[in-house]
Amino acid sequence: MFDQLDQIFVTLKHQLMGFIPGAWQPLVSAILSIALIPVVFPALFSIVTVIERKGIGRIQNRYGPNRVGIPFTKIRLAGFGQFLPDGLKMLTKEDIVPRAADKLVHFLAPVVMLVPVLLAYSVLPFGRNMTVSDFDAGVLFFFAVGGAVEISVFMAGWSSRNKYSLLGAMRAIAQMISYEIPLILSAVTVVMIVGSLNLSAIVQHQNQYTFGIAHWFVFTPWGFAGFLLFLVASLAESNRTPFDLPEAESEIIAGYFTEYSGFKFALFFLGEYLGMFAIDGLGITLFLGGWTAPFSFLTWIPSYVWFFGKLMALVCLFIWIRATLPRLRMDQLMNFAWKFMLPLALINIVVAGIWHFMGQDWQRWLVCSAILAGAYVVLGSALMKKQNLGKRTYRFAE
Amino acid sequence: MSTPLLITLVVTLLAAGTAMCLRNLVHSALMLAICFSGIAAVYLQLNAEFVGFTEILVYVGAIAILIVIAVLLTSSGETPEKSVLTSGWFAGAVVSVLVFTALGWAVLHSHVLASGNAPAPHITVKDVGDVLMTQYVLPLEIIALMLTAAMIGAVIIAYKEEPGTDTKPQTSTKEIPAASVSAYVAGKEGAQ
């Protein structure tokens, strides 16, 4: 019975395809597969904005939004209907375009951000047999369309003819290209061990159980280090705190989308959050086992429930990090990427190779963990040596 | 020739043409990005999936960004008022038409090429990896050396040398946004 529940969307789609005449079947099949993505993920985005505001509020010792439940009624729903008036506000705001702005490029920048991000969802496996397009080179496709987002950042910043927008855009591009390298290198370790760029094959490789625990890559030393590197790099790719200098309100107004209002700003906001979900989805697929259950006695829960559960857990982790950590300065950010994360990612690749060739005995755990811990300590102390941090002192108002 | 492929070819050619004709350099660079995406779509049509994705990753994701950053750093972001064509442009245009005519004639009048129609090859990424690691491993290592040399060379060439400043490498990355903004502002004031 639970197998049927697991494959319910696949069987539903097969039955729907039975009603369609033969000539139209490829087109309708493609449309049905794709159609759920622009429906499910923006809905997830609206709920996540409310969760984020309430979560950050609670961490900061205040309530988040808690009034709006169902509009025009007195039902409060603890504030989870907040996304409806917010969305309506964004849609009905006046669309101001600066007089000196480059109109066509200014108009197209949000679109150029959104389309690659939606494309990236097509290779993620949401459940067993539930990938939209199972490319042989799925990981490469994901990173290729991720690189296209930087063009839209530049378009937004340059077309506004605003010094702050341009500065924010250059900073954002520098940050994105710097953190793309540790991101891709940490994904390369997984590809190396599995031997395939196909995301479904990567998930299937983690679908084995020893003593009841799944073979997720995060449970190995190199996988754990790779997962942490991937998490930090994906925080930087999505411009989330602590890497949100290019778009922080107290620093540069709003960075590259200063001059955007109304629906275009809503599209940028949506694109940013969807990008965050997509890269979380890739991290889950590569390191956290995709749609597999962590323990073998839990495999009866449907696969898509596991995927979205893990996605919500990672998103809540990102929200928690946002509310807790202070922002990194631009040069600190770049130093961290090039002098800490890149060497660590390269050492991680070597460690993954050592893991693979040391056979199946217990010594490889010790050797790999020791190399990674040693590299972390050495690189960290080398990076911290330049900071002259003394004892913490307090200064009170006299 | 299916309709999507025809549209892709037309869009790519138009984008390439406008990339070379426009006065505004940033628009030209963005048109180039469209052209690269079109070429990647043509690669996908020719069953070269891996090459198509690599094209988007390398050209659109890196080279187009590099070109726009270079445009900003040389304060060429505004539309120039003077002529954009070099002296002797007419000879160049004539030669390019001649080049295309020669190539087109050679392609259309060849017997070997007229029979070029083969079934689609089924290659996987594993095949590409096998070939790269066994047959072509020497070019792979040489390319790695060449990329390292190019990276070091590019950094050394573009290094900002000012007497008396702190010559640590990390300041050059902080200077990129600063240099771009100062170049942009200086260009605006120069234009006024």
Place this chain on the structure above:
Amino acid sequence: MSPLQGCLLFSALLFATGFAGAVTRRHAILVLVGIELMLNAANLNLIAFWRFGPHPEALTGFIFVLFSMALAAAEAAVGLALVIAIYRHKRTSNLDEVKELKG
């Protein structure tokens, strides 16, 4: 006209466009843009011959194109670094004005 000829004509047109831009335009960066277009046209040629040629499973054209892309990226990086360095010395990117060997 076979598909191979169609692909080759398309890449010849791209090549001619890139060549026209590279020899006609005044700005140094646009010359580099033209060169990138020409390299892309050559890569397209190689893939077309790989696809419609006798032994596509040998992957010769495919690998050639991968290396050619890496080389084109490296060449674009070095070329643009040169343009930036010239701009710093001469305050101009106009190719007509950068015609003296004396620095």
